[in-house]
Amino acid sequence: MSDGRINEQILNWIKINSKDDKIIEDFLKDLIYEEAEHTGQWKWKDNYRKKIKKCSDKWEKYI
Amino acid sequence: MRIKKIILSNYRQFKDIEITFTKKCKSDLHVIIGKNGTGKTNILNALNWCLYYDEPHLSRNSQQLPLMNLQSVDEAEDGENKYVKVEVWVEITENRYVIFTRRVVYIIYKNEKNEKYPKKQHSEFEVKFTNEKGNTIIIQNEEADFYVERFVPKAIREFFFFDGERLDNYFKEATAERIRHTITLISQVDLLENKIERRLSGILKEFRKEAGKENPKINETRINLEENEDSFVSTEKLIKECKNQIDIAKKRIKGYEEKLREIPDIESLEEELNSLKISKKHEKETLYNKIEEKQDLLFEYGKNIILWPAIKNSMKIIEVKRKNKEIPPIIDKKLIEGILKNEVCICGRQLDDNSKKIVVDLLDEIKLSSDIVMQLVNMENPLYLIKEEIKEFRKKNYNLTLDIKNYNKILEGIEEKINQIDGKMSNFNSKKIKGWYEDRKNFEKIRDDNQKKLGIFEGRKNEISKNIVTLGGQLKKEIEKEKKITKIKKQIDFCTKSLDIVEKTKEIIREKTREKIESETNKIFFKLIWKKRTFKNIDINQDYNINLIHSMGYECLGTIGAAERELLALSFTLALHTISGFDSPILVDTPVARVSDEHRENLGKIFSKVSKNKQIILLFTPAEYSKEISKLLDTENSSRFNFKLSENEKETVLEMI
Numbered sequence: 262m263s264d265g266r267i268n269e270q271i272l273n274w275i276k277i278n279s280k281d282d283k284i285i286e287d288f289l290k291d292l293i294y295e296e297a298e299h300t301g302q303w304k305w306k307d308n309y310r311k312k313i314k315k316c317s318d319k320w321e322k323y324i
Numbered sequence: 325m326r327i328k329k330i331i332l333s334n335y336r337q338f339k340d341i342e343i344t345f346t347k348k349c350k351s352d353l354h355v356i357i358g359k360n361g362t363g364k365t366n367i368l369n370a371l372n373w374c375l376y377y378d379e380p381h382l383s384r385n386s387q388q389l390p391l392m393n394l395q396s397v398d399e400a401e402d403g404e405n406k407y408v409k410v411e412v413w414v415e416i417t418e419n420r421y422v423i424f425t426r427r428v429v430y431i432i433y434k435n436e437k438n439e440k441y442p443k444k445q446h447s448e449f450e451v452k453f454t455n456e457k458g459n460t461i462i463i464q465n466e467e468a469d470f471y472v473e474r475f476v477p478k479a480i481r482e483f484f485f486f487d488g489e490r491l492d493n494y495f496k497e498a499t500a501e502r503i504r505h506t507i508t509l510i511s512q513v514d515l516l517e518n519k520i521e522r523r524l525s526g527i528l529k530e531f532r533k534e535a536g537k538e539n540p541k542i543n544e545t546r547i548n549l550e551e552n553e554d555s556f557v558s559t560e561k562l563i564k565e566c567k568n569q570i571d572i573a574k575k576r577i578k579g580y581e582e583k584l585r586e587i588p589d590i591e592s593l594e595e596e597l598n599s600l601k602i603s604k605k606h607e608k609e610t611l612y613n614k615i616e617e618k619q620d621l622l623f624e625y626g627k628n629i630i631l632w633p634a635i636k637n638s639m640k641i642i643e644v645k646r647k648n649k650e651i652p653p654i655i656d657k658k659l660i661e662g663i664l665k666n667e668v669c670i671c672g673r674q675l676d677d678n679s680k681k682i683v684v685d686l687l688d689e690i691k692l693s694s695d696i697v698m699q700l701v702n703m704e705n706p707l708y709l710i711k712e713e714i715k716e717f718r719k720k721n722y723n724l725t726l727d728i729k730n731y732n733k734i735l736e737g738i739e740e741k742i743n744q745i746d747g748k749m750s751n752f753n754s755k756k757i758k759g760w761y762e763d764r765k766n767f768e769k770i771r772d773d774n775q776k777k778l779g780i781f782e783g784r785k786n787e788i789s790k791n792i793v794t795l796g797g798q799l800k801k802e803i804e805k806e807k808k809i810t811k812i813k814k815q816i817d818f819c820t821k822s823l824d825i826v827e828k829t830k831e832i833i834r835e836k837t838r839e840k841i842e843s844e845t846n847k848i849f850f851k852l853i854w855k856k857r858t859f860k861n862i863d864i865n866q867d868y869n870i871n872l873i874h875s876m877g878y879e880c881l882g883t884i885g886a887a888e889r890e891l892l893a894l895s896f897t898l899a900l901h902t903i904s905g906f907d908s909p910i911l912v913d914t915p916v917a918r919v920s921d922e923h924r925e926n927l928g929k930i931f932s933k934v935s936k937n938k939q940i941i942l943l944f945t946p947a948e949y950s951k952e953i954s955k956l957l958d959t960e961n962s963s964r965f966n967f968k969l970s971e972n973e974k975e976t977v978l979e980m981i
Binding site for chain 2: 267268270271278282288289292293296305310313314320
């Protein structure tokens with residue numbers, strides 16, 4: 262099996278491009294892992310919305 | 325990671341077969357030999373069926389047959405349950421396996437004609453493996469797909485299990501868009517592009533819509549923005565299509581140019597030939613006119629020419645007479661004769677003897693009559709004119725003769741050129757070549773038309789892009805002004821920023837992956853190629869066009885042989901394996917089918933080399949597994965199998981060689 266399920270470069274560049282915005286960095290990484298886990302159909306919309314809500318709340322305080 | 329074994333039960337030709345790929349030597353190379361129809365390609369299909377539940381390489385014959393082995397169907401009772409099963413054992417580390425099993429249960433029925441047929445009941449898919457604690461874990465159905473993706477992701481499976489022809493065709497037909505797509509898959513940019521980006525954009529639209537409900541101005545700007553965004557997407561699609569068409573056209577033009585490189589331009593030659601034939605006709609007509617003119621000239625001056633010696637003589641006589649002062653006449657001979665006859669002088673005086681004597685002496689001196697002299701004087705002018713005419717004739721005749729000579733020379737030159745062109749054209753199939761020229765012209769038109777369209781679309785895209793920026797800014801301002809929607813506002817900002825980061829990351833990753841694949845393909849190709857000095861490098865440019873550069877500096881992908889093209893595709897494939905991180909085996913059906921005998925050996929050596937670090941399973945027909953290949957691979961391979969059809973042709977049996 263492939264050792265690195267996710268292309269490490271993607272994770273690295275998400276980090277670099279997020280600059281110091283740790284909330285967005287973690288949010289996107291979380292989405293990447295989640296998408297990699299789900300190969301078939303899944304309820305992505307609820308999941309995305311929840312994550313956006315949660316992160317943007319934190320983000321509000323952060324920025 | 326390697327395939328340890330494939331177990332097939334009632335799958336197509338295989339009633340009950342287990343193929344174990346044991347690595348016995350340094351090379352992890354395995355060979356399966358079978359005549360057409362024994363089910364070689366169905367091994368490729370079985371692997372795909374087990375892992376991805378489809379059979380992408382199914383032949384027309386197999387498409388018409390049931391999945392279940394015909395012998396098993398025959399042997400079953402009416403209403404009996406039977407199953408088709410394929411197991412793929414993947415060895416992770418020594419003696420640690422992940423076993424993929426797909427099973428489809430059928431009931432065998434009899435129809436009115438007493439023919440048995442299988443009816444599908446249900447299917448199961450499971451993955452079995454031992455975890456680090458030594459416990460056996462079984463995962464089923466959709467969850468099991470996750471493990472397949474970790475072995476060979478479905479999206480890139482064509483780079484692991486494929487038909488040999490694909491290797492030959494890959495760069496013949498591949499367009500930049502195809503390579504770009506492959507890079508997107510390998511680098512997992514598709515995960516960012518087709519999943520995260522698309523989904524976040526969808527949710528962002530919903531947030532904006534929600535914000536629009538609170539304020540009609542926001543809604544109006546949102547609708548306007550979304551319309552522009554939709555136009556942007558559709559324009560991008562058109563641009564993509566144009567680029568694709570240009571790319572295809574360019575490749576085809578290049579192909580025709582390479583084909584026509586050593587071949588004369590038949591169309592131009594034919595044009596030249598036609599123009600030469602017209603010139604020949606014209607020059608011939610002019611020549612005939614000149615000949616006719618000369619004939620007329622000779623006819624016109626013929627009498628004078630015939631009489632020319634006499635004329636010349638007469639003129640000489642006159643000249644002499646003139647010199648002798650006989651011309652013009654001083655004394656009239658008839659007058660003197662009259663004086664003598666009448667013996668009376670012109671003054672009326674009677675002639676005396678002395679006078680008579682003087683007149684007789686004078687008469688003796690006058691030899692010519694003055695009439696003759698007069699005649700000679702009268703002739704002198706016409707003769708002079710004839711002389712002048714003859715002079716003119718000579719000049720005209722000289723010019724005409726020169727012209728005729730020149731026209732004959734011109735005609736000889738034209739004839740020689742016609743013969744040369746005929747000679748050039750006689751060695752080629754002019755109809756076919758003309759077809760190539762015509763096709764090239766058509767593709768040039770397609771390229772030019774699309775380039776024009778591309779310019780228009782690019783302009784439109786820039787325009788829309790500016791609108792999007794302006795409207796986006798407007799929408800942001802309007803949302804910010806609206807105090808009732810602070811939460812949505814944050815969510816919109818959050819999504820927008822996330823999308824910016826995804827977009828940026830996507831482009832960087834794609835570019836980095838392109839560079840890596842280019843470098844890795846170069847490394848592998850130049851390590852394996854038998855002609856070390858012929859090629860300079862492989863270039864995958866910014867537009868994802870792949871080019872093989874000859875050591876002389878020109879692009880030569882279209883002119884290389886099938887073996888070299890196959891090696892290039894194999895190097896590209898192996899580079900993709902390295903870059904993707906999926907160190908899975910390669911299974912190739914008919915790996916040397918398109919390769920000429922002389923290069924099969926080279927390719928055999930390459931498979932042998934590659935198999936030192938990667939498991940390779942090759943499926944050959946007996947003809948493909950020629951003496952040269954056999955000499956090479958018999959000693960190198962870890963296992964070799966032979967497929968044979970049973971007597972009733974409903975089952976394939978396996979022989980280990």
